[in-house]
Amino acid sequence: MKTVLIVDDHRIVIAGCRRLLSKGGEYEVLDATTAEEAFALCDERQPDVVVLDLGLPGIGGLEVLRKLLEKDPRCRVMIFSMHDDLILVSRALQTGAKGYLTKNDAPEELIVAVEVMLAGGTYLSHAMARELAVLNHGPGRRQDLTPRELDVLRLLGQGLILGDIAERLGISYKTVANTCTQMKDKLTLKNTRELIRFAIEQRFDL
Template identity: 40%
Template sequence: MKNKIKIVLVDDHLVVRAGFKMLLAAGDSVEVIGEAERGEQAIQLYQELQPDMLVMDLSMPGIGGLETIRRIIQRDSEARILVFSVHHEQVYVSRALAAGARGYITKNSAPGILAEAIAAIMSGQQYVERGLVKSGGEERQHAGHQTIIAGFSPREFDVFSLLAQGLTVHKIADQLCLGHKTVANYATQIKKKLQVDTTTELAHIAVNLGMTAR
């Protein structure tokens, strides 16, 4: 009998993880051997269980999905990580792949896409859901801001994303487990780089780049 693909699911919502398991259970080639709701737990489980693949969200408390990917790849450059996220915007796809993820699909994708992505990654391919990588006028229109944001450090990008979602410095500090002054300094640096004065202007840039809802 063919060995099953061993997977660890990472998402901070129990209901979402249950949905993942239902999708994966539809076939007989995958076995969920562990679950985590935070990045720190995912790293620990990866080291303990040595799964064939992590299927994980980007948005979660603690160090967050992108930093989780980076830390796992630092420990194991061959790690197979598939991002399964609500975010469909180009910038998230690019950051996840740059961090080391092997694939990226969205939570509203067709059920078969998850199994297709897992199979592709296990065979050594990269898998990005069709339609997520954009080109043309929309990207060129905001090329300046896009280039600046692409140059952000990992932590700057995390802080920028949360500021754009309307979180206060104190809430961001709690979520990222950083000091309030540290987050405030990041916010100042980000505004300076983007040449804006307010968080509202930051949010407007994020909206224009398709990073958050209007």
């Protein structure tokens, strides 16, 4: 019997996943509500698939993913998250996740995703896979931005002016201005107005 570990801090989500998986096949379903419980269960039981929420309290979900893979590089982890931002999806896959499912996807997709991963595949919904392909191969890729550039872009999208961003991040106005110039070059945008519009339109909330 294949073992699936659900890692989520909401018991109602765990219960829902259990019900779905019980309809989809013969699985032993384990659960953890914290990163520490997940690490312990992975060490003890070595589940075939880990379904991991990114919104765990304390340690961030991507860091949990990294640590799981450090402990066992063969661990097959699927992210199960409220967030569908493609940058977050891309980062999770680059970190080593073998699948990504949002909590807004159709419930039966959980069963399909687990089956695909048990068969050795990688699972993304068709819509997400298409959008990710555009992001990865189109001009102006956000994943090319540095962590500082991402911070500045996020604050621009929230309506802050350059001086306020400098104060918020504890850096100089000149550094913020230079960072914006670098982002415009990377994203092939003409001016700061286009950069702000880009941040708002992308709902940039990382």
